[in-house]
Amino acid sequence: DLSIYSLNHNIFSLSPFLFVLPFSKFSPYIISSLLLNATISKWYANAASGMAVDDECNHKFRELKAKRSYRFITFRIDGQQVVVDKIGGPDESYDDFANSLPADECRYAVYDFDFITDENCQKSKIFFIAWSPDTSKVRMKMVYASSKDRFKRELDGIQVELQATDPSEMSLDIIKARAL
Numbered sequence: 617d618l619s620i621y622s623l624n625h626n627i628f629s630l631s632p633f634l635f636v637l638p639f640s641k642f643s644p645y646i647i648s649s650l651l652l653n654a655t656i657s658k659w660y661a662n663a664a665s666g667m668a669v670d671d672e673c674n675h676k677f678r679e680l681k682a683k684r685s686y687r688f689i690t691f692r693i694d695g696q697q698v699v700v701d702k703i704g705g706p707d708e709s710y711d712d713f714a715n716s717l718p719a720d721e722c723r724y725a726v727y728d729f730d731f732i733t734d735e736n737c738q739k740s741k742i743f744f745i746a747w748s749p750d751t752s753k754v755r756m757k758m759v760y761a762s763s764k765d766r767f768k769r770e771l772d773g774i775q776v777e778l779q780a781t782d783p784s785e786m787s788l789d790i791i792k793a794r795a796l
Contacts, residue, residue, distance in 0.1 A: 667763040668697045669770045676700055680728055681742060681773045688713040690747075691724040691767070693759060698724070698767050710788050720751040722760040724767060726774070731795050741795045744774040750781050 679685040688704040701723060702716050710727070717723055725745040733739055746764050748757050768774060776794050780786035 667693060667766060669767060670697055670699045672700050673698055673767075674770060676703065677726060677771045677773075680726060684728065684740075686728070688716070688725060688727045690716055692721070693763065698763070710791065714783060714786065717747050719749060722749070722752050722756050723747045724760070724764065726771065727791075729791055729795055731792060733796070739795075741775045742773055743776045743778055743791065743794070744768055744771065745786060746777070746779045747786075748779070748781055 673689075673691055676686065676689050680689055684706060686703050687706050687708045688702075690701040690703075691698050692701040693699075704713055704716065710729075713725070713727055717725065725743075725747060727743045727745060728740055729743055730738070730740050746760065748760055768777070778786055778790070778794065
């Protein structure tokens with residue numbers, strides 16, 4: 617008595633494989649244990665930084681990357697989860713993005729920067745910006761710093777990372793220099 621089980625990449629964190637298992641040798645207990653272990657593994661990945669990532673964060677980032685639907689997205693930590701804070705339309709400027717960051721609170725942000733190379737080619741780079749102003753609370757800075765790498769790994773396609781504590785550290789000139 618053979619049954620075919622396809623292990624899902626998202627649940628088991630493996631490449632999709634097709635396994636043929638004799639069902640008589642695997643009781644429902646073993647199958648439920650596998651599912652429980654996969655759930656616990658995902659929980660431990662989030663527990664490393666203590667933060668979960670809302671599905672909307674990945675969804676909006678993929679739209680920015682693939683469809684170029686947005687110029688920027690800012691993210692904030694709400695409780696124990698990273699969530700989308702603000703979204704800038706494709707026609708918004710870098711100044712609009714910089715002004716969207718609060719003066720006294722930390723944020724993560726992605727910015728889709730368009731530029732022209734020295735060879736006169738139109739290019740685009742996606743920046744990940746960790747905004748941690750000096751005026752924000754120490755605890756907030758620590759939470760954002762400890763969760764940054766975990767969150768950044770969720771956003772596949774980041775090309776340049778930048779950390780800023782005041783607007784001068786993420787000026788348009790610095791963005792241009794890092795893009796080239």
